[in-house]
Amino acid sequence: MEKQKTRILPLLPLRGLLVYPTMVLHLDVGREKSVQALEQVMLDDQHIFLSTQKEVAVEDPTGEQIYEIGTLSKVNQMLKLPNGTIRVLVEGVQRGKILRYIDGEEYLAVEIELIEEEQQSDIEAQALMRTALQQFEQYINLSKKVTPETLASVQDIEEPGRLADVIASHLSLKIKEKQKVLEIIDVKDRLHHLISLLNNEKEVLGLEKKIGQRVKKAMEQTQKEYYLREQMKAIQKELGDKEGKSGEVATLKEKIEGSDMPEHVREIAFKELDRYEKMPGSSAESSVIRNYIEWLINLPWTTETEDRLDLNHTETILNEDHYGLEKVKERVLEYIAVQQLTKSLKGPILCLAGPPGVGKTSLARSVARAIGRNFVRISLGGVRDEAEIRGHRRTYVGAMPGRLIQGMKKAGSINPVFLLDEIDKMANDFRGDPSSALLEVLDPEQNNTFSDHFIEEPYDLSKVMFITTANNLATIPGPLLDRMEIISIAGYTEVEKVHIAKNHLLPKQLKAHGLKKSQFQVKDEAIVTLARQYTREAGVRSMERQLASLCRKGAKQLVAGEKKRVTITAKNIEDYLGKPRFRYGQAEMEDQVGAATGLAYTTAGGDTLSIEVSTTPGKGKLSLTGKLGDVMKESAHAALSYVRSRAKEFGIDPQFYEKTDIHIHVPEGATPKDGPSAGITMATALVSALSGRAVRKDVGMTGEITLRGRVLPIGGLKEKSLSAHRAGLQTIILPKENEKDIEDIPESVRNDLTFIPVNHLDEVLKHALVGE
Template sequence: MNYTLNNFLHNLLLTDLAGEDTEDLISIITTDPNDDNEEKEEPTTLPILPVRNTVLFPGVVLPVTVTRKKSIRLVRKAYRGNKIIGVVAQKNITSDDPAVEDLYKIGTMAKILKMLVLPDGNTTIIIQGQSRFEIEEVVQDIPFLSAKVKYCTETFPNKKSREVKALVQSLKDAAAKMLKLNPEIPQEAQIALDNIDSPSFLTHFLSSNINVEVQLKQKLLEINDGVERGTTLLELMMKEIQLLEIKQEIQTKVHTDIDQQQRDYFLRQQIKVLQDELGFDGPDQELEKLRQTAAKKKWPEVVAKHFNKELDKLSRINPAAAEYPVALNYAEFMLELPWGEYTKDNFNLKRTKKILDADHYGLEKVKERIIEYLAVLKLKNDMKAPILCLFGPPGVGKTSLGRSIAKSLGRKYIRMSLGGVRDEAEIRGHRKTYVGAMPGRIINNIKKIGSSNPVVVLDEIDKISSDFRGDPSSALLEVLDPEQNSTFVDNYLEVEYDLSKVLFIATANALDTIQPALRDRMEIIDITGYTIEEKVEIAKKHLVPKQKAEHGLDVKDVNVSTPAIQKVIEDYTRESGVRNLERKLGALVRNIAKSKALEEEYKKTLEPADVVKILGPEIFDKEFYQDNETAGVVTGLAWTSVGGDILFIESLVSRGKGKLTLSGQLGDVMKESAVTAVSYLKAHAEDLHIDYRLFDQYDLHIHFPEGAVPKDGPSAGIAIFTSIASVFTQRKVRSHLAMTGEITLRGKVLPVGGIKEKILAAKRAGIKDVILCVKNKKDISEIAAEYLKGLTIHYVDRVEEVLQIALLPEKVNKPLQLTILDQQPAPANPNVISL
């Protein structure tokens, strides 16, 4: 048995086995028997008592429980005799009948101080070590083991030497530190150590009670030199002290943690009781409510499994931890999403048509396409169709069309402005492991609206940006693909959400900035500008009543006449849409509101003269067209981001060396068109009755007015060519004529885009004749007849046809006089100009 100092004192000091009081026992166990001057009996033959897990040292008192039959016989016989036995530790502790080979050679002669027979039949003896011996020869094995022994001599210097004093003090200090680190050892142990005077007995006493393996204790017993034994013992004690310090540190930390947990538990229980008293829900009730709500959700099994897993994880988190509110918000967000919750569609297409007509005047082709789209949706009950993209200039009603569609279907309406969005997380969301993580705008808006089949207008889809945070347009590829959006995964949500029932409608002002793959997923519906007649009707039915309501006027307070509205449209606005028109009408209504608030007299019906009085002088000329009294001035047609516009090209020749000058902030395409036109004219000068020598003797300057405005594109090719031909031939250009088209070096006229916007611009400027490429005839066929009223369209295939229509035979009033400086003979052709 392995008896530490604690075990020893408990068994000896705190029990009544020895029949002595505490002071007598301390005296017994702290007195070295070798200090007694009496001669001790040291028989040469000793009965050997094998012991397990312990080593007996000289002078040490030790209780031993004897259970083996051989050992019981040995103890009883010795107790009746001289009470002297030999105690030897076993090498193999598993052997129940150890032979001499299973025992160490060095043991301790002991005297039996007390023997007690226990009720279970075992015998306990209290023995005290006397002298160390070495087994020389076994003399008997039955009924118990006996052997001849040789006693070992111990060498220990004078205890008064400095070395011994230092060693003894170090041993006592180490022992005191061990006692301090082990609070379970009673205070009597320190008293016992203080009463030990013998250095030899001190080493034996501490060696017996140190908590080390039997092999190390046996090693200490076998050392004859006392200083060596003390030094080795001190090393073992220092290691034990280190282990005790680490153990105490760990226990202190664990104890602190347990105290903190108990404190937290106690506080949480108090909070729980208070919440129950006040009627508040604690964490457990809150989680239970989440489970009950989740049981009613119509979500897929995969989502339900994921939610329950998150809820189980949440139940294991301390409510005071920072992760708890994050996990709770995520669980609540999942519950707030409208899984499988849809609004019922109203597929009364006649009602839809009435709503579209009431909300939007004109746009017949667009409204027809929307009706077709909804008709297919009604028949198939499936949203797997191209995403509609309403394309056109600002102010033509693209966004409000989406609102009207939602209104007609009875669906909820979401508008998402994508202008300037450059973070992919705006579409896909952030992963919830990040601080401040949020779902994407699509999923978040669906949660707010409470329906899985809303109408979502993706406004300004052409103005999406991209940077180091990702490309939102690429993230939209999955959202807008009918084959993929049924399994859309938001990074924050982490599970699939079905977007296939959502009706997406995109709006754009330009198509060239939209990613090609994204554009391929959308059906482009072109919404061009309004005619003057359409704008008048829009103003009468929508804009004027809206402005009256916004400015606090009743219907009868003011009326804007049709001529006044037309005056505003023609002289104060120049746009494809109606935004500026609405602002100007707002200024008229605001003036009336001021007069009413001041109780002044005012006209209740506004006429064109009143418009000038309120808005000031006209901003734009009613006739944009300039006269044809100057050669080289041609009107072209251009497309802009706000609709169509007319463009003037002016050419002028001056004496020089054939230099070509271009001005007006032109782009590369227009510069190339000008160079192409000049080259073709030089190559075919004779066909136009132009002396080829003029190109070397005169400089040509082509100018596009409004030089501060950048200009580019292929629309001005034939207009530039006509302007150059006019200035060199000095022939007049047909009045009220405009043209658009590109030119090639072979003289072919190429088709261009934006025809409807250009036609509307021509009408606004008072143009009566328009020259187009013959291949643009298909674009004209798609324009309503009222847009073309008052216009004559001339279709051409080559530039010669353009000149036949555009240039008149008569010259300008004051023809330009040209003179050849080198006096070379003129060509024989009489039709060529003679200089």
């Protein structure tokens, strides 16, 4: 160190400030001791020692709280301000180090050692100065706080130490960093440290600039979007669309909040709404999303109608709407009784199976009315695409939910009576198998989480009361049939038909044709004639058409003024409907040889089947005609084999098969016929034709035959019995094992028929053939 010098000077502690040598600065002084120190300085030689406090908050600092290295400064100007503080202009002269503190009551005084700087002018110092200036220039370009004029003034400085001090004074550094620069005495070390600081500051400013640009870009984008949205609103307003998409989004949001959907579905709806809002209206996906949101809103998720659990009320309504059908009514009443006890029974899945026109569809509607539920019906006839049941995925154009979800939307509640009509008439092809898709729907254990491809979220169908209808159970796949409770509805008896026509169909047709009871009347005997001679069906649809025809013809007569009152009787019904289409009953007028009456089960209910056998001299050829199926042909061969094996017992020439041609014919050859139940009928007709014994005219029979003559059970006895009753037969021969099914036959039919259960063909022949 070179020549050093000590001095005793008043101390002015600085808060948050630092003064370098050669630096000129304005200070506001307010503390009492500092004001006293300044006043003393102005009385002396105007020199004061400035050193910075380590902690800004300290009001009356001690020696330990003030940095040792400070600056000897000259007070060039002092001005008292109105608020009591003093503003001074100070100029830094030289670095100094506090040696000791001198206690004074009025102000702090210190003994300092002045630090002389060694002037450096070698090549290294020059290089450091140049580097520092370059770095400072780059710093100014990045920073907006230092003006370019400052650079010009700094470039004129030739002393390395002074250059470092001036540059440090212009940097945005913390006080600790600035103090560190002040404390470095060696000029080259000071420049080295300064260059390092400049590098750091440059990096920080570079990052700040990048962040600023990014924020600015984001703000510009936001402003651009805002501007465009405002433009869009203005255009929509001009076009007459006052609210536009924003209004639509607000409406949808309100609907979502007001809907009954569960929380997880509501979250998905809001997520899709957000996508919809951001998507341009011209986008194809925009309409798909909107359609999806509306489906979620309109579907009932928790809305439930309250069941009217009153057995008497339900029974009254069911009886009002339908005559007969006791089994179905009983099953509905059982369901209501259990619901009344448990309140939580899953919806049953009933399958009403029976011929057309017996009231299956209207019965389901009556069930809904009786228990106070909403009713929805979908027809599955001809459905061959799986998407009809499960819906389309939303990736397809024109995607929409399946018929189940559409039906639930129409119902508006989660517990309607849901009718799946014509479930036996579904088809399948390359587009999938809709009957397999129904397996999940019609399973009470699975349908609480039914998955539709369009909706995607699980939907609860467990509270729905499913009723399905079918004409023919044979065409329903086994697994699907297994999930349903089958309730068979046979055809109506003549008594029931007359009652239905009188109390249900006729009032309905009168109302439809604008007729009053005083103008148009159909007598009871006319209705009986209508049932016997103009309709031959299991249901009452054809009868309703004939009644409509009567109403139309009667209306014409009334309007034309031909009559004032129209009365239809058994005698004049022919004038309105023409000649009878069917003769009453299909029973033969007399006992016939080689002709037996069989009972058949068809999709339209039961029917009688006349089987005729003729024999001619020949070589034992067997001919079968009448459009018979394979099973029917096999029955004929089995019957013939049995007759040949027992020819002697039946009084037939044992060699008949060598010299007699046999022709078996079933009339109405245009209608396909198949099934094993004509076995005993064919055998009886064969024995009759070959033995010459007549078959009793009033006997109908049904049963499958074996080669040993055993009679096996058949199905559809109830329908067959109704057809026999309709045909005017009096005795029915049936398999012994079907004896239990006689209970299902309506009492009015049971009382008019004689049932003969048999185990063997010998018993059949004993009852069916005339004579020994």
